[in-house]
Structure formats: C-alpha cells, structure tokens
Amino acid sequence: MDRTLYFVLLLIALCSVSECVQRQYHYINMLMNWTDAQRYCRENYTDLATVDSMNRMNELNSVNEGGDFLVWTGLQRKWQWSAGYPLLYLNWGPGQPVNWDGCAFMKNGRWEEGKCSDTYAFICYNTNLGLVFVSQLKNWRDAQSYCRQNHIDLVSVRNHSENQQVERVMNDSLISKAWIGLFRESWQWSDQSDSSFRHWNTGEPSNSGGDENCAATKQTNQGKWNDVPCYIPLPFVCHEDKLIVIRENLTWSEALRYCRQNHVDLVSVHSEEIQCRVMNVVKRASTVAVWLGLHNYCIMNMWLWVNGEMVCYHNWAPGNGTTENCNLEKRKGAVQSGGDQRWISLPETHKLNFICTN
Known part of the structure; x- marks a missing residue:
C-alpha cells in the first residue's frame, strides 16, 4: 500500500479515539460567603462551579460532601448597566437596593430600586447630544x-461626575424620578458561561426575604438548587477547566512553545463539547482571534492538530479551512473571540492570545 494512503487511513482511524477535555469539580470544606468563595476558586482553580448539563450536575453531586447542608455554586443574580459597562461605582440611597427583581431610577441624586413595570420619565445617552431627557412615562424595558x-x-452612571450630570439634567427638567440604565440581570454564572441549564428545587428560586441572590446545591436532594442570601457562610464547589486562555500576544510557534513549557499543549478541538468549552473561555481574550493547535500540513494537503490528529470535527468560518494558500505562507488555525466564534486561517506570524490545555 502507498505510504501516503496508509498514513491518511491511519489518521482517519484515529478520529474515533480522541480524548475529551473534562471539567473537574473540587469540594471545598471551608465556610465562606459567596464572594469570598468566588475569590478562593479563582485563585486556586478556575472559578466557582458552573453546571451546563444533567451529567455535569451528577458529577458535581458526586464530589459534594455537604450532605444535607447547602453548598455554593457559581450562579448569582447581578446588577449591571444596560450598555454593558461593569458596575464599579455605586450610589444607592439609604436602605437601597430593596432586592426586588428590579430596575434602578434616580431620585434626589441617589439610586433607588423600583419594579421594572413602574412607569417613569428616563434619560438616554447619545454620542453627539450627550444626555437626553425623555419626559414620556414608560416602564424600564420600554424606556x-x-x-x-x-x-x-x-444612561450609565460610572462615576461621581456622571452622577452629577444626570442629577443636573433632572433638576433642569423639574423631574423627581427618572429611569437610569441599571437593572438586576437574570441568573448568571460566575465564569460568564452562557449555560442556561437550571436544576432548581420545587418552589425555587423564591427570593424569600428579598435578598436571595446566590444559588446553592444540596447533595441529599439530588443536587437541587435553592436561592439564598449571598452573605451566608457555606462550603462550596470550584471547577477546574482543562482549558486556559493566555492573554499574551505571541506568534503561533511561540504560543505552542509556551503551552508545552508551562502547561500541556495548544488546544486541539476534536469534538463539539470541546468547541463549547473553547467558546466559553475565549470570551476572556484580549485579541479578536485566539490561536488553536491547528496547522496546515502542506505535504499531505490537509489540516492537522498539534497532537497529530486529523481534523474530524471542524467549525470553519466560510472561506477558511482550505489549503490553496499553502505554498504562499505558513498558515495556522485560530478561533474568533467574538461573533460566531468560528475558526479562521491566519499567517503564523500574527501575534494573538492562545488557549493551552491544562
């Protein structure tokens, strides 16, 4: 048999024996509030536990030694700005927020929480016009x-100066209350995963008492979740992903060397499951694309992973993944950090963030 044909057949056979990248859960038998537990997990593992399927829930429950006690997961409700800015400046009025599942308005220069269905005037932001006061009474979503x-x-209020600007617009408009762009988002995972999997106990989340904004699991109830106040000290579960984004800008060859010296290797994406994990972690990148362990093997006119596997599963963007430019420049594979997060082919001299396997 021709040696080239034999090599191709061998690579195809290897497609069926790829090893999946797994997420490991670690039970931490220390009592901490949710924020301190999050900090501990980020410093020692990857983050507080994210659960994206019933299989993962069963895995978490198998390491959960809490028995009949509640244990923190990474699920929390958070306040955020409509425009997407991080919440770094706070100016709540006395006794606020009241912990409804609500939206924020400004009154007397301070923020208060109201029901999103209430109707108030509101303030928009326009790049050319600055702050725009709208006197129409609308609920928060319509505003x-x-x-x-x-x-x-x-409008987003990111510092004291911007708060004063909003207050001045309201005073000039002779209005006492106006919606701003702050709202309590639905439940989110600590690692910013977009997993919509939920495993709530019957009647949960209940927000009993108005301040139950973090989720905890209980082993003796099939791992079902309760919402509880975030300040309660509980044991917790961290997760450790086998993928890590390195926020350094290196060429493909430099990235490969870095991963092999400091971790295991550049990531090989040989299943939809691993692609999902790549899509989760790549959000943390600072470049528009991120190197994968994917290279154009010109002699065989094909793409291969650095671990020697053939590309069986693929997620190429249109117009990428061909070998027609093979003789023009050495090209490597990367994943887009935004948009559809598809794979693209780039010259290996480009300097990008990259993903290593742990």
Missing part, C-alpha cells in the same frame, strides 16, 4: 427600547 432605537442606550 430601554426607546433609547436604543433613537439614541444609544439608557
């Missing part, structure tokens, strides 16, 4: 839609 359709978004 957000109006601002996005006619301007940029509901």
